[in-house]
Amino acid sequence: MTTETAGIEDRGSAVDQVVDAIRRLIRERNLGIGDALPSEIELAAMFDTSRNTVREAIRMLKAYGIIESRQKVGAVITDRRQQALMELFSFAIDISAENFLDIQGFRRLVEVNLSDLLFQAIDAAALARLEAINEAMRLAPDLPEAARLDFEFHAALVGSAGNQTLSQVYGILRPLLQRLMEAGKASRIAIDSAYDDHGDIIAALRQRDRIAYAYHMNRHLHAGLQFIQTPKEPGQI
Amino acid sequence: MTTETAGIEDRGSAVDQVVDAIRRLIRERNLGIGDALPSEIELAAMFDTSRNTVREAIRMLKAYGIIESRQKVGAVITDRRQQALMELFSFAIDISAENFLDIQGFRRLVEVNLSDLLFQAIDAAALARLEAINEAMRLAPDLPEAARLDFEFHAALVGSAGNQTLSQVYGILRPLLQRLMEAGKASRIAIDSAYDDHGDIIAALRQRDRIAYAYHMNRHLHAGLQFIQTPKEPGQI
């Protein structure tokens, strides 16, 4: 037999219905960013359902980046969908479990060719910050700390380009890249070499020298690549 | 006193922690699409939390499109992230112009500088495929179909570079980029212009002409940018 629930639009679970209902509520009341939703208890009474169901619906909206909720204050409408989008990215990387070389290739593609955006957006303060990070890396007490500061340098560099999407991608790749760099920083010599490379890169940035930037960055990333020919566990994150 | 980062990341609520824990579980057990998660009760016991908290975590993962749960069967890992992304953007909030431009900037950074990887990996079959897609775009019956094929062209191009991380990112961005391209393909003239650009790009690829590739790709993407200067309706939900 076919479904005998013909009368009511039964599509979706109770949670999905509440999600739609909340969306309708937002639309009908013309709520915008910053406005607060009714409390969970009120919503439950409004839609004649339980508070837990409302909570699960709110969880979905939170995952979509549409609302944020703070205790006591309640749920507030926001637009953090860009971050939600990045969460999706991070899941992609989880699932497909790329190997290190693949991600390193992606990284090279980005960083070596970043000069256009960088020259356009970078200022003296950003350059000083890069130098400070580089100096701290040289003086780092141990290798993991140096690796962390190495990543910090590159993240700051990418951040200076002013592209949000890019910055967030790097935020997601952070743990992976850091492991990559720990693998590449097996000795003090590698750190000193990276320090010099970073210095060359900063100099190229300061002089707005596109060619020099690409040359040094490419060399630098290629050098780091040598040390990690064998990933720790292939195909595993 | 305040916790001095006592080992475990205390960041986020219990639900967020369970989300991360499930992600780690998937990674560590190397679970793939179609595999089943432990039952909610087992997960609750595993992470020493309650079933409702696990349910909310599963709700989030469901919102991200990486798991699906059917009654009785349990939660199964899937990949419906594209649908999740569409849900994300089906909320009536218009994408802000800044977000559009930001993502477009990211795209330019990637595609314009893809030549190194492309020249290394592309073959005759891939070039023929690109030409076929381009031809199909020229002959497309309507504008949305042309926009779809335009995206298809770029996705195939990026895919030819052979970097999995990059391909994944483009796969997820598909609906978003397609909207971007629909906005840019407001007229037949724009399509013909894109067709010519694509042809130039293919020719540059065939001749392994790095400069020509970068020139034509940059021109092409810059041209597409003109059409979306004005957002539809800023900041309404």
Next chain:
DNA sequence: CCCTTAATTTGTTGGTCAACATACCGTCGA
């Protein structure tokens, strides 16, 4: 003006009941 206290709201937990899909097992028929 500052501190204390109360109230409100979300966060988390444990439990109950229902719906339902699957597996297993016994019965019946050929």
Next chain:
DNA sequence: TCGACGGTATGTTGACCAACAAATTAAGGG
């Protein structure tokens, strides 16, 4: 005897309720 059929047992998700903890705001008292 063997296979098909049907019923039941079991385990899982879906939905809900009640209660307490934590946090944050707001009010009130010194």
